[in-house]
Amino acid sequence: MILSLAPMEGITGSSFRRVHAACFGALDRYYTPFLAPPRVGSGFGRKALKELDLERNAGLDVVPQLLTKHADEFVWAVRLLADMGYREVNLNLGCPSGTVVGKGKGSGFLRDPEALDAFLGEACARSPLPVSVKTRLGVSDDAEFGRILETYCHHPLAELIVHPRVREDFYKGAPRWEPYGEALERAPFSVAYNGDIFAPDDFERLTRAYPATRHVMMGRGILTNPALARQLRGGTAASREELRGFHDMLLDAYEEEIGGNAVFRMKEWWSYAQYAFADPVAVHRAVRKVRRVDEYKAAAAGIFGGERLADTPRFRG
Ligand SMILES: Cc1cc2nc3c(=O)[nH]c(=O)nc-3n(C[C@H](O)[C@H](O)[C@H](O)COP(=O)(O)O)c2cc1C
Structure with missing residues (x-):
């Protein structure tokens, strides 16, 4: 079972990752909070470079996350990341913030499965690194997910991480497990679960309901209880x-x-x-x-x- 730390803008940056790993043991994988790709031909800005700095991330398996709807920018940024030594890149298709969605990025990209299909076709064909996706189920209705999942299934994704809420849920209400189960069953690539795993009993319920689960990403659960992953591996609670x-x-x-x-x-x-x-x-x-x-x-x-x-x-x- 892979246990990873969710990307959380302003929270799970390189300082948090480093300190968490030093105090509670490294998780199997970490995702950077979303980074905007630089303009084609330019480098990453100072803040992003700090986040990506190899020394600040030493010893950790870190996957940079990009937020964009432009394939050229995406591919350019992935080239820079590959040159830095990163081995996978994650695309943010879940961010619910009004400004991001308004620009058709994050979960706003889910509104237009045709454009998403075209983007993924180019991104996967031209990216020098394997591309994983972190997604919501849709914008306003989980019925949208059938079409979105079909779109993902056309592309050679490294992994699909499902946060089973729609954009309009933001982070409220119970995550909808059935669409996650559907992705787990149908997708030709690995599927990871993310959402509301706050204590060992949540994890047990999820893995009992979906025994094929191989990767669980956790955010707020680890911020509340930094020993959560250790406990899921049979270790002790934080003193x-x-x-x-x-x-x-x-x-x-x-x-x-x-x-x-x-x-x-x-x-x-x-x-x-x-x-x-x-x-x-x-x-x-x-x-x-x-x-x-x-x-x-x-x-x-x-x-x-x-x-x-x-x-x-x-x-x-
Ligand atoms: C303050 C905050 C910032 C977030 N930033 C990001 C982000 O940069 N990229 C991303 O994919 N998801 C982001 N998320 C979503 C989390 O990665 C995760 O999907 C969400 O918190 C649900 O998982 P959890 O219930 O384990 O916390 C953010 C969530 C919060 C609350």
Whole structure:
């Protein structure tokens, strides 16, 4: 079973991946948050280069993710990635954000299966690296997925990662497992599952219902409980000391990466990590208003010193 970390823009970047792997053991695979390909003929910008830097990703199996609807840009970016030493590229066909969808990218590309078919034909034929796709079921109705899946099946994808929601769901409501099962059955390439695996019992239910599952990608579950993958492999839950150590190392990494903005990045992490504690509301209150690093450190010390851990950490956003 492959266990991977989901791409999450602004959250699961290279600092997070590195610190997570150092504290809880490396996952089998990591996906970068989406990167926009540079214009044909240009290089990646500074932020993307940091995200892709081989030293910052040393020892980890990292798959860069691209967000585009232009085959030329895609192929150009994949060439740059291949030259850097990457071995697979992932195409984002799931992003639900209004600005992205409005430009016909991310899940907005699912509106037009013919254009998607043409894009994938060119991308797969010209890409120097195997191409995997991370997809939603459609824009507004899961009935759209039949046609979309048929489109994918025409192309030699390295893998299809299914987040079984439609764009209009954003991240709400239960993921629809049946279309995932349909993809698992019909696709001539590997199919991975992603969505709402927050605790070991979610994973057990999924793999019992779909025993052919070979790859589960997790995002919010790991942000809430960084030991989740270890637990799925039969290991122990995170202790308070481990969580504190992880927190401190993450804060250091963000301070080094983005200086004073580290506090804001950590507060975003707490919006998930609060559910590792028995009283998430108290945790939320403790960090909500802090701005300065010293205030932040005092608030975090209070949480680790005083708040009880949840019996079963589970994201409840
Ligand atoms: C804040 C945030 C940022 C995200 N950024 C990306 C992204 O860059 N690329 C992508 O494919 N999905 C992105 N996603 C979706 C996640 O990869 C994943 O599909 C989603 O969180 C569902 O999985 P989970 O229930 O395990 O968290 C993002 C989700 C969130 C909440």
